[in-house]
Amino acid sequence: MTSSRIPSRRLLACASLLLGPCVCAADVELDASWGTSGRTIVPFDFTTNGADIASGSALGSGGEMYLAGTVTDAQGRRRIGVTRLRADGALDEDGFGEKGRAMSPEAFGESEGGAGVVLDGDVLYVGGTRQLGEAGSDFALCAFTLAGVPKPFEHTGEPCLSLSFDQKESISFDVATAIAVQPDGHIVLAGSSAMDDLQDTYAAFARVQPSGEPDPKFAPDESGKLRLRSPGFDRHEIENLAIASNGKIVAVGATRRSGQIQYDALVVRLDSEGNADANGFAQECAFAATQPGLATKLRGLVLREVQQGDDRIVAVGAAQFDMLGRYAALITEVSPDGCSLKDTFAEGGYLLMQANSGQLYFNAVAHDAGAGYVVAGDFETMMGGAEVFAAHYYGTDWLPFPTMHFGESSKDWLVDVQVRAGSIYVAGWTQGAGSNRDFAAAKFGLDRIFADAFGDPVGDP
Template identity: 30%
Template structure:
């Protein structure tokens, strides 16, 4: 009788996770120090505890990559670039360019890979390419990478109108995988999943599909568009890419989660789903025709694919979105041990017909899933967190019954978490937050969490 009582007391006394860590930055939050942040941003952790964030910022008539580095306490790292900030331009002179960094990764040698998109106008036409840059540890462009530290892809002028990269992943052999979407003019315009792989020196890798890039078109998915948002590598170096696929070819509405897996040589993996791709339909609305949109992706410790985003639960023409999570087994089929036939929805429902979504997911060492994104408030959007147990149920030890709203901005708050990462018993999240009447800045926040002993996480508690 003594041991169960002791365990009960420990559980009762443990503080709820999800609170901002006041020892980081100012009250748990650090800012990049700009006023014109865009909606998308990236983040990565260094092994020494420093935190990197990226986005875009205005430089005259152009917008360039912005990369910011914070020390472990949240203060700017003055040894990086200029006062902790680096600007990277992809030159399209004489045209004005818009360069957006949306993902970061740190190589084992400490060099920093920043990935996103570069766009420019030629007359009425918009041209866009995947854009990758590599920085040395002090923030200077690495001359051994690409052309002076930068590289671009995808496709050919005949095929591509606009390409947008949303995510980057590093292979153990030093090659760099960038995933996103392209809008093809061929038979379109249609969006398609796109992947590019670069060698360690920044050249397109011809061992990947013969060209260094591949696209997964409407032929691979049942309907017109396939819009990608995230990419990850599994233990076998297979590339998983996730996004959304509308099943209304005319309006591009009423979409499902779309996931594809590609072999290291660039070919679709026939052992996954149907010929390398699968769709996940939540169909949570009463009419069964709502839009399900995926934004984030992770591979868990068991090799399962976890995809997060939002699902429309409304039975009317007015949408009402909940956070949505799907977990797939190695063959692409739904994991029946997770939620309802492999699917979970988390409703914050601060307002009727609101939009609650997750843009990132991380897997704790104990197998629990932390979701990060935004919830619709009474007059604005606020950053959200949620934590799920291995079976998909909300974790009562996190926040308020498994849910947490982070209050970090001005009143009224407007903010979104785009990325999340774990470092021991600290959770780092980054995104965009309103800081003044018309100013938006990139932020990094540190959140306290408790990791269970994996023995107890396996069900022996």
């Protein structure tokens, strides 16, 4: 792809940050005052070699950081887990849960916190999936106080609840992958739902009132739940979700068109009540980057409020760039009036960041007025190793951070990124030499990134 918006010489000078030794160290140092030299690893480790995998993060008003995901309890069962890091990056062992860790109640059964975490006032909501074995699976939602204590919903008297898309005599397999809160406090979960064939998935949405009661005003049939897939598509998978400033719902993921093998990128738009957008926008927008026959998938998005009209939709993910199945990281902006892509980042509507010696994936994106867009993702080497990295778009320039590890000889994955008060926070999980996996986070300081300054940004990306 040829474009005047392709990364500038500044990026080319730092390209080895993604592929080899760092040559721009003055710009990319971690915040050494946070955690341990800018990093924090949180092992739940209730059992040997437990799989504690973070799926999302949230920042509190005082700079504290919440991480949530799936943890393994002492009996080897999966539970929804959440932890809190203090503003200095240290685990809050005295003020949160049990030694800084909290889990869904044992009575709720085996569950996974794969939908992430949101902070709404004085409540932490963690979304996920409740496993029911041969009886399928349901969306799950758990509430915690800011002290890490399970908080019962008024409607059920229990701190966790499940939502099923079962239809008549068919058992559904419902997997929640994203969570968000609307301005009025209603909680929206999104993911996928399948009935008899696990490969036959629909986009699925559910809305819950703060009391824990499914919202009867949500979805066209006012059931509180929506399964969506229009004719012409064989499979929908939702990866992430965001709420616009006017309450509208935007989700991204991947879809497979009828008669195709590869996946295309998917953007789903709903009004605030789960209906088709009143402005006539397409509910399901699908597109493919690179050449036909190669897959494109979206994993993260950020919405930017504008003075008039609907919020800007910036999404990130990955796209295949050759017939060997290798992926390059992708960022794009979807026009609010249809399925077209805007030329914000590159001619043609999307920008790919490619590594010569491995694969790159963008998993999350954040925006800050003074920082532009910050993306976070994974770099997989051709030998199967995994590292994490972030990159930064400011005006018309990209500045990649170096690939890094949370621990020595670890494999690492990033799932979320936040920008606040001149700092960048990334969240993910790490795997050491064995099979043990732990929550992990890191913090960068924007003042260090701009130590030699870009000057004023060009344009308004």
